[in-house]
Amino acid sequence: MIPALEVAGLNVAYGVNWVLQDVDMSVEAGSLTAIVGPNGAGKSTLLKAVLGIVPKLSGVVSLAGQPFTGADPRVAYVPQRESVDWDFPVSVEEVALMGTYGHMRMWGRPSRADRDRAAAALKDVQLTPLRHRQIGQLSGGQQQRLFLARALAQNASLLMLDEPFSGVDAASQEAILGILEGFAQRGGTVLAVHHDIATVQRAFDHAILLNRTLVAQGPVSSALNRANLKAAYGDWFDPQEDA
Amino acid sequence: MADSLVLILALTMAGLACGWAGLPLILQKDSMVGDGISHAILPGIVLAFWVTQSREPLPMLVGALLAAGAMVLLMQLMTRVRIVPRDAALGATFTLLFAIGVIGLNQVARQVDLDPGCVIYGLAEMIPLDTVLLGGVYVPRAFFILCPAAVLAGLAVWFGRREIMLGLLDPAHAQLLGRNPRRLKLAILIGVSCVVVACFEAVGSILVVALLVGPGLAALSLTHRFEKALAGIAVASLLNAVLGVTLAQVTNTSVAGMVAVSAGVLVVASILVRQLLEKRNQALASSSR
Numbered sequence: 001m002i003p004a005l006e007v008a009g010l011n012v013a014y015g016v017n018w019v020l021q022d023v024d025m026s027v028e029a030g031s032l033t034a035i036v037g038p039n040g041a042g043k044s045t046l047l048k049a050v051l052g053i054v055p056k057l058s059g060v061v062s063l064a065g066q067p068f069t070g071a072d073p074r075v076a077y078v079p080q081r082e083s084v085d086w087d088f089p090v091s092v093e094e095v096a097l098m099g100t101y102g103h104m105r106m107w108g109r110p111s112r113a114d115r116d117r118a119a120a121a122l123k124d125v126q127l128t129p130l131r132h133r134q135i136g137q138l139s140g141g142q143q144q145r146l147f148l149a150r151a152l153a154q155n156a157s158l159l160m161l162d163e164p165f166s167g168v169d170a171a172s173q174e175a176i177l178g179i180l181e182g183f184a185q186r187g188g189t190v191l192a193v194h195h196d197i198a199t200v201q202r203a204f205d206h207a208i209l210l211n212r213t214l215v216a217q218g219p220v221s222s223a224l225n226r227a228n229l230k231a232a233y234g235d236w237f238d239p240q241e242d243a
Numbered sequence: 244m245a246d247s248l249v250l251i252l253a254l255t256m257a258g259l260a261c262g263w264a265g266l267p268l269i270l271q272k273d274s275m276v277g278d279g280i281s282h283a284i285l286p287g288i289v290l291a292f293w294v295t296q297s298r299e300p301l302p303m304l305v306g307a308l309l310a311a312g313a314m315v316l317l318m319q320l321m322t323r324v325r326i327v328p329r330d331a332a333l334g335a336t337f338t339l340l341f342a343i344g345v346i347g348l349n350q351v352a353r354q355v356d357l358d359p360g361c362v363i364y365g366l367a368e369m370i371p372l373d374t375v376l377l378g379g380v381y382v383p384r385a386f387f388i389l390c391p392a393a394v395l396a397g398l399a400v401w402f403g404r405r406e407i408m409l410g411l412l413d414p415a416h417a418q419l420l421g422r423n424p425r426r427l428k429l430a431i432l433i434g435v436s437c438v439v440v441a442c443f444e445a446v447g448s449i450l451v452v453a454l455l456v457g458p459g460l461a462a463l464s465l466t467h468r469f470e471k472a473l474a475g476i477a478v479a480s481l482l483n484a485v486l487g488v489t490l491a492q493v494t495n496t497s498v499a500g501m502v503a504v505s506a507g508v509l510v511v512a513s514i515l516v517r518q519l520l521e522k523r524n525q526a527l528a529s530s531s532r
Contacts, residue, residue: 048415051415051418051419052418053414053415053418070418070419071418071419071420071421071422072419073419073420073421075419076416076419077413077415077416077419079413079415079416084412084413085270085272085412088270088408088411088412089270089463089466089467089468089469089471089472090408090412090468090469091467091468094408095412098408098409098412098413098416101405101409101420101422102419102420102421106406106422107402107403107405107406109405110405134467134468136467137467150416154420
C-alpha cells in the first residue's frame, strides 16, 4: 500500500542550530499517527518543513507516492492555537468556508455547494449554533473544532495537526478525538504532533518518536516501547508518569 | 463655507483611500510598515523631481515605488541576519531613507519650485484654491487624484477581501490551497505605496501615516467583521474630516494637523465605547442569570 506521506533524508536548521537530522518517515494511509518527542525535539518543525513553512536544507516529501510541492488541497493543516490571531475580524462560518477556497478561482465567490459543504462541516463538529460568532468568542476546544471543520470542508485526504489538544479541556479532547477517528474511518489519514504519551497510546494507532532524529516509528505498541521512550527522552522519562 | 465643504470632501477621500488600503496592514500586524513606507518614499519622490524637474504624478509614483521597494529589500537583508528583529530593521531602514530624502529635498528645493515643509506637512488649506476648469465648473485638482485613489482602494479591498482574509489569517492554509501568501503581502505593500503617493501631495506624509491606521483601528474596535470594518472606515474618515476641519477653523491652526489629531481622538473614543459596551453586556449577562 502506498503511504499517505513519505519523508526521506529531511534536514532542517534554524541558523546554526540543527533542528532535524536525516529524518526518514512514512505515514500509513488511513492511520491515526502521532508525532511524539520531548520539548525541542523538532516535532512542530517536522510538520512545518513538510508543509514548506520552514525551509528544508535537504529532503524529499511525497504525498501518496507523488512529489509534494507544498501547494496541494489534499492536505489540510490545523496550526497551533497560539499561532492564530483570534482577534481577526472573521466569523466561524467564514473560516469553515475558507476550507472550500481550494477550487475557487482567485477573486471568485463561493458557490451554493461550497456553502453547503462548510455548513455540513460545522454541523459535524457541532458548531452550527455559533456560526455567526467572531472566532475570538469561542473557547479553546471550540476553536480547535472550528479549524477541524475547515479541514473537513476542504475534503482533504491527509490532515496535519500541530498540538490539537493544547489548552483544551478533557471533554473537548474527547470530542476532537472522535472527529479525528471519524475522519480516519472514512479513509482519511491523520498526522498529529502531540506531547502526551498516554493519550497517544490510548487513541492513536501509529507513532513517530522523534528527538531531532527519528528514534522509532510504527504501531504505537512497538514504537513507544520502554527502550525507545528511554532513548528519546533520556533520564527525564518517567514511565510511571507518562505510560 | 464652500471651501470647508471642499476640504471635508478631499480629506474624507484621503481617509477612505488610506483607511481601506491600511486595513490589511493592521490585520497582518504591520501598521508600522505603513508609517515606514510613507517616510521611505521621500527619496524616491525627490529623485523623480530631480530627474524630471517637475511634479508630474507618474514619475513621482515610479520613484516612490522604487524607494518603497528599496525599503522592503533593505529590511529583508537586515532580518536575514537573525540578530536583527523585524521591527528594528524597519526602524533603521525607514529613518535612513527618510533622512536621505530630507537632505535630497533641501538640495532639489533650490532648483525646483518645491517647499520641503509642504511635502512633509502637506498643504490641505490650498486644496480649494488649486482648481481646474471642467465643464464650466472649477474642480479642485486634488480631487482628480484623491477620488480615483479612494475608489480603486475600495474596489481592491472589497473584491480582494476573501483572498486577503484567507492569506492573512493562516498563510500555511492559503499556501496549501495554491495561493501565494508572500505575493499577497507584496501586493498589499504596492497598494499602500500607491495610495501613500497619491495622497501625500495633498495632505502631507504625517497625515497619511495617521489615516493609514486611525480609521481602521477605530472601525476594528467596534466591529468583528471585515465588511463592516470597511463601512466603519468610511464613517470614521468622514468624522475625521468634519471634526478636523471644524477644529482647525475654530482654533485657526493646520488642517492636516487637526485631522490627524481627530483620527487619534476617534481611535481612543472607539476603544472606550467598546469597553463600555462590553461592560454593559457583562452586566446584562450577569443580571439575567
